[in-house]
Amino acid sequence: MPGLTKLQVIDSHTAGEPTRVVVSGGPELGGGSVADQRLRLAEEHDWLRTSCVSEPRGHDAMVGALLCEPSESGCITGVIFFNNVGLLQGCVHGTMGVAVTLAHLGQISEGNHRIETPVGVVEVSLGQDGLVSVENVASFRHGGEVTVNVPEWGEVSGEVAWGGNWFFLVEGQGPPVEASNIDALTDFTWEVRKALKRDGITGEDGGEIDHIEVFGPPSDPTIADSRNFVLCPGKEYDRSPCGTGTSAKLACLHAAGKLEEGQTWRQASILDTVFEGSVRMGDDERVIPMIRGKAWVNGEATLILDPTDPFCFGV
Numbered sequence: 001m002p003g004l005t006k007l008q009v010i011d012s013h014t015a016g017e018p019t020r021v022v023v024s025g026g027p028e029l030g031g032g033s034v035a036d037q038r039l040r041l042a043e044e045h046d047w048l049r050t051s052c053v054s055e056p057r058g059h060d061a062m063v064g065a066l067l068c069e070p071s072e073s074g075c076i077t078g079v080i081f082f083n084n085v086g087l088l089q090g091c092v093h094g095t096m097g098v099a100v101t102l103a104h105l106g107q108i109s110e111g112n113h114r115i116e117t118p119v120g121v122v123e124v125s126l127g128q129d130g131l132v133s134v135e136n137v138a139s140f141r142h143g144g145e146v147t148v149n150v151p152e153w154g155e156v157s158g159e160v161a162w163g164g165n166w167f168f169l170v171e172g173q174g175p176p177v178e179a180s181n182i183d184a185l186t187d188f189t190w191e192v193r194k195a196l197k198r199d200g201i202t203g204e205d206g207g208e209i210d211h212i213e214v215f216g217p218p219s220d221p222t223i224a225d226s227r228n229f230v231l232c233p234g235k236e237y238d239r240s241p242c243g244t245g246t247s248a249k250l251a252c253l254h255a256a257g258k259l260e261e262g263q264t265w266r267q268a269s270i271l272d273t274v275f276e277g278s279v280r281m282g283d284d285e286r287v288i289p290m291i292r293g294k295a296w297v298n299g300e301a302t303l304i305l306d307p308t309d310p311f312c313f314g315v
């Protein structure tokens, strides 16, 4: 890479979970669907990901979002999400971050907007004060009672569901879902993830189950119905309730007859920030989740990539 490369980024957080949106300076991805562009980004331009979210410019909890050309008609943009270890599939907290970023740039105003993600088109509705609703991709429960033997924990049962990423959802097992237990929850969920992989338990399409969710009672039942801890693929936890994870939860609740169409579920995160969710019926017994949360822009920067810097592309 000759000379300096400059990337314009806007930082935000959604319910505590950071998103760094690359608004200009990214590589040419050659068009086509956003899913195809995601593969090209992974294969040919991983420097973009590591430069933005790895140290010294980023940190392990940072999620990146690269805006790109959409291929679906009526979409205002395409977006590809990435984290400390690779590319995500869907990302709802990140979609909310993209929405407030585009509003901050004056590119969108209140109302509905379609965005193409690698897993399909989502529709965001931008309200006042950073309130964003995301109508997510069709979500479904794939496995209702899946048991796996986890070292030091024994048999752990959960559900396998798709909400834009593959999730294993566990209720009432493992360490109590409290912020004081983040290390223990990280260790437990990491072991669960490894056990699922060891036993060849995957999503419906054979995809790795790389997000693990543990649910417990809310700290305050007047603000939430449940509190979760969500392990992300890079062994970091989601500071928000995780929008794709909440979508997976809604699909499981609906499949179990515990959530009707239009009924609101309030999902708290390990930090006690809350997403509200509801579902409507889609095709093939799948549900279309609607997830509502709040995001705030909290930074604007030009990242400078100097090829003489030994840590130019992150460490």
Ligand code: PYC
Residues within 6 Å of the ligand: 017, 063, 088, 090, 091, 092, 093, 094, 232, 238, 240, 241, 242, 243, 244, 245
């Ligand atoms: O909100 O969907 C989400 C998400 C996925 C990973 C981190 N956040």
